[in-house]
Each structure stands twice: as structure tokens, then as C-alpha cells.
Amino acid sequence: MKPDLSAKIAGIELRNPVMLASGTARYGEEIAGYCDLNRVGAIIVKGIALRPTPGNPPPRICETPSGMLNAIGLPNIGVEAFISDKLPFLKRFTTRVIVNIFGSTVEEYGEVAKGFHDVEGVDGLEVNISCPNIKEGGIAFGTDIEATRRVVREVRRATTLPVIIKLSPNVTDIVSFAKVCEEEGADGLSVINTFLAMSIDTETWKPRLANITGGLSGPAIRPVAVRMVWQVSKAVRIPIIGMGGIVTVDDAVEFFLAGASAIAVGTANFINPCASIEIIDGLERYLDTKGLNSITELIGALKT
Amino acid sequence: MRAKVVSNSCLKGSCYKLILKAPFDVTVLPGQFLMIRPGGSPGSSDPLLPRPFSIHRINPDGNIEVLYKVVGKGTSLLAQTEEGEEIGILGPLGNGFTIDSGDTSGEILIVAGGIGVAPMLGLAETLKTTCPGKMNRVFLGGRGEADLLCIEELKAVSTEVILATNDGSVGFKGYVTEALEKHLSRSFRIPHSAPRTTLYACGPTPMLQRILEITKPLNIETYFSLEANMACGIGVCMGCAVKKKGGGYYLVCKDGPVFEGRTVTL
Numbered sequence: 001m002k003p004d005l006s007a008k009i010a011g012i013e014l015r016n017p018v019m020l021a022s023g024t025a026r027y028g029e030e031i032a033g034y035c036d037l038n039r040v041g042a043i044i045v046k047g048i049a050l051r052p053t054p055g056n057p058p059p060r061i062c063e064t065p066s067g068m069l070n071a072i073g074l075p076n077i078g079v080e081a082f083i084s085d086k087l088p089f090l091k092r093f094t095t096r097v098i099v100n101i102f103g104s105t106v107e108e109y110g111e112v113a114k115g116f117h118d119v120e121g122v123d124g125l126e127v128n129i130s131c132p133n134i135k136e137g138g139i140a141f142g143t144d145i146e147a148t149r150r151v152v153r154e155v156r157r158a159t160t161l162p163v164i165i166k167l168s169p170n171v172t173d174i175v176s177f178a179k180v181c182e183e184e185g186a187d188g189l190s191v192i193n194t195f196l197a198m199s200i201d202t203e204t205w206k207p208r209l210a211n212i213t214g215g216l217s218g219p220a221i222r223p224v225a226v227r228m229v230w231q232v233s234k235a236v237r238i239p240i241i242g243m244g245g246i247v248t249v250d251d252a253v254e255f256f257l258a259g260a261s262a263i264a265v266g267t268a269n270f271i272n273p274c275a276s277i278e279i280i281d282g283l284e285r286y287l288d289t290k291g292l293n294s295i296t297e298l299i300g301a302l303k304t
Numbered sequence: 305m306r307a308k309v310v311s312n313s314c315l316k317g318s319c320y321k322l323i324l325k326a327p328f329d330v331t332v333l334p335g336q337f338l339m340i341r342p343g344g345s346p347g348s349s350d351p352l353l354p355r356p357f358s359i360h361r362i363n364p365d366g367n368i369e370v371l372y373k374v375v376g377k378g379t380s381l382l383a384q385t386e387e388g389e390e391i392g393i394l395g396p397l398g399n400g401f402t403i404d405s406g407d408t409s410g411e412i413l414i415v416a417g418g419i420g421v422a423p424m425l426g427l428a429e430t431l432k433t434t435c436p437g438k439m440n441r442v443f444l445g446g447r448g449e450a451d452l453l454c455i456e457e458l459k460a461v462s463t464e465v466i467l468a469t470n471d472g473s474v475g476f477k478g479y480v481t482e483a484l485e486k487h488l489s490r491s492f493r494i495p496h497s498a499p500r501t502t503l504y505a506c507g508p509t510p511m512l513q514r515i516l517e518i519t520k521p522l523n524i525e526t527y528f529s530l531e532a533n534m535a536c537g538i539g540v541c542m543g544c545a546v547k548k549k550g551g552g553y554y555l556v557c558k559d560g561p562v563f564e565g566r567t568v569t570l
Binding site for chain 2: 023024030031033054055056057058059060061062063065066067070218219220248269270272
């Protein structure tokens, strides 16, 4: 018998606990040519704001040891265009659709959330309070505990959809932020977004990104992400989507053992657009080899 | 996809030619590119990302040729790849050059700076068969003789190959764009009787900017093959932005890598 990979996160039922992380699969159209979207648990689409935004000037990305920096700057088509032009494509798949949202004020977060109220084909919201690359909003909310509280409260008030808060790792004590989200009624947490980082070209003496700083992702951040998932999972009861440098099935297993109920594949989608499918197949084999019947047996099973 | 390395040899200085057994059975358009992950083992995380390389040509054996210059960690590792090894690739990607095969008159100009010659041999070969009646001039530029590649191959498929080097070691002494200007001042001396001209270019950004300036007053269609930092190659990371004339951005991987010169701000 095949091991059971099905999961329920923040009230969203998933065929398996492997998601495509926001910003690494855009709105699904391109990656669908390489990766069978019907096989992944959920796609978390690239950040959506009330109105369209163009993104940052190039260069927007550069590679660093076992990782990459990005300062894409959240180019987005806005709530309306997403619902009319992009969502119909995603609705052709049985995969769950989680919409990542951001705003430049607390009120805007609420308005974006309202924009998805009763929209068929949207299964949940992931609230981005942790993007390090936009001037307004993003990380400014995710690194201030009272701002985090206000955003979560506003979004919670605005929607009955499952609300998942994407936490910033750029804080001294991520646990206190996780607790505030739980107190304000969040249904789940995405742990973690990228680390604020910087790289300099020693020939030109210029920053390697036009934005000067960017967000570090990839295997370089994985051990920190695993640590944060473990700390948060001990402190809150709401489920965690673990993410940060997951490339292989073993990487994914680490996050489940640390306490994540689901995982998201991010930077690895750039290296191999089928990475998530390989991880799903790998998880089945892993559970089988270990003689386990269900993925739930792995969650938080860390031996200390 | 994994592709087997047929050969990987140094052509000149730090420029190499990689030949891969094609793992796909599709038509490759000149100007399209591949993402190649250097460094052998699929599990290695440094270097992490694949790199974009334009497809040089499909050779008579049906194999994919890639011309590259060693400039950093990824290309250094690629240069160490040996015959028989397998490497990770994704492609063919992007749009390729626009070719008007219905138009049999006029002149085609191909301008390549340094390793920018990479996509141009495949283009010249295709133009030779699709637009056989056209004059096809290639301008090949570099700092010195060592930077000029594929001279004989290009001569075989074009009307004329004009060489330009900054140090004057071979051909015209100066920038390739100066050699181009000299040619245009002759062919456009009487503008209304000048031949209909299409220009294809690939090379450093200052070269492309200069070409835009030179061609702006003349009625010349320009197509540029652009390069950018890229993580995915398929339009999901949105890292490879290039400024759109009039605001916003194109993605080099998905909207390009070939753009009409007048549509982008370089």
C-alpha cells in the first residue's frame, strides 16, 4: 500500500504536503509546461497587491555560495487582473491555489484580502509581511511586532479564507512574531522568507544588485530555516509550512521532523522545474523505506 | 534534461566549443538558448543555478554546439567537463531571431562583438538558405585578433566578413561599430536608394547602444540578442528584466532573448 501523503493545513485539504513557494512559480503558466501542477499539493502564487507594480530595475538577481540573492521587487498585475486573467488557468488544475498578498499600508492588506473574498478557485491567502525588497510594506511589517499584529488583525477581519502569515527571519526572536500571529487568529505560518543580504563586485566596487540589498535563498539558508521551524513549532499550535533551501527529499524530511506540517519548494524550482515532483516521489519512497504509513508520522518526530 | 557531452574543446584563448548530443527532437531557431548547469553532479549546490548560453548552431550531425568564454566560476567548471559526461540542460528556450524569408532583396548586416558571435553562425547559416538572394555582411569585432572567432565558418555563408580590432592586430583598427558606420555611410549615401536593411547584433551593451544611435536616423530594422543574469530561463524567477521603452520591463528569457532594438532601453 502506498503511504498516505495527504495533509490538511490551515483548513486546506492537500493531496500531498508539497507546495510551490511564492515567487518561484509565478502564476503557474510557465512552470506548468515542465511540472504537472495536478501532482503538487498547492501552488502559492507570486505576490499580489491591490494595484499593478512594475518591480525593480536590473540586475535583480545574482548567485552566492549555495544560494542566490534576489531583489525582484514584487512585480505584480494587481488583484483584478489576477482574478480575470490568471486564475482561470489555475482553476483548470485540481491543485490548491494559495494567493500571496502584500500591501503598502495595513488597510491595503485588508483591501487585497477582501478582493479575494468569495472568489472561486482561491483556497487560502499567504500574507507577505517579509519581502526585503520593496520600499513600502513587506519587511517593515514583518520585523515590527505591533505592525505584524495590526496586519494580521486587519486581514483576519477582512476574510474568512484560511490566512497564512509568511514570517521574516530577519528578527531576533521569530517565536514572538509567530505567537502574535496565532493570537490574532492566523490559521498557519510560512517559515521562512529570505534573509536580507548583499553582495559586492570587487572589480567595479558596485553592489551586484541594482537594489543594493536583496533576499538570500537556497541551500545556504536551510539550517537556519530548519532551526526556526523547530523553535516556532514548539511555541504555537497552528500548522507550519516549512521552507528555505529545500532541494532534495532529505531536505524536506528535515523540515517535517522539525515540526512542519507541509513544505514549500522555492529556489530549487529555478534549478529544476520538476524538483517538487521529485520530492513528492521521494517522500513516498522515504516513508515506504522507513515502514511508515503516513506523512503525519514524520511531523515533529525529532528525537532529542 | 541531461545531455551527453560529445566534445568540449578550447578554440582560442579562453573560448570553448561544447558539443552536446541533443536530448530533444525539435527544431531549434537561431537565437534560442539553453540553460546549462555546470559542475556535474545534480545534487551539488555550488554553483547552484544553471546559466544561459545561446545555441551556436546545430551541426550536420544534429548535435547542439555552444560557444562560450570562461568568465567565472560556472564557465570555469564547464570548461573542465569532459567527453562522455552528462550535464543538466533545459531548452531550447526563448524566441530566436525574426527572419523575413519572403523578402529576397536588400541587405542583412550581422554585428558581433567578442563572444557575441555565438548565436550568429547559426543565424548566418539559416539566412543563407532562407534568404539566398540577399547580401549578407558580417561585422566581427574584438579587442584583438584572439577575440575573433568563427571567421572561416562565417565567410562560407556570407557575402563578406569585415573584421575590426581595437589594437589593430587584424582588420579595421577601432570599434566594430566604427567599421559598421563606414559601411553605412557608403550604402546610405543616397538614403532613398539605400537597400532595405536588417541588422542583427549580439555583444556588449555599449556596442548595442552605439548601434541604436547609428541606425536611428536610417530606416534599419535592428534585432538584438540580449544577455542577463537569469535563474530559471522559463519566466518564473523574473530575474532577467530589461527596460521596456515607455516603461515597465520585459523578461529576457521569455520575451527575448531577441528584441527589436527600438523596443528596449539598454
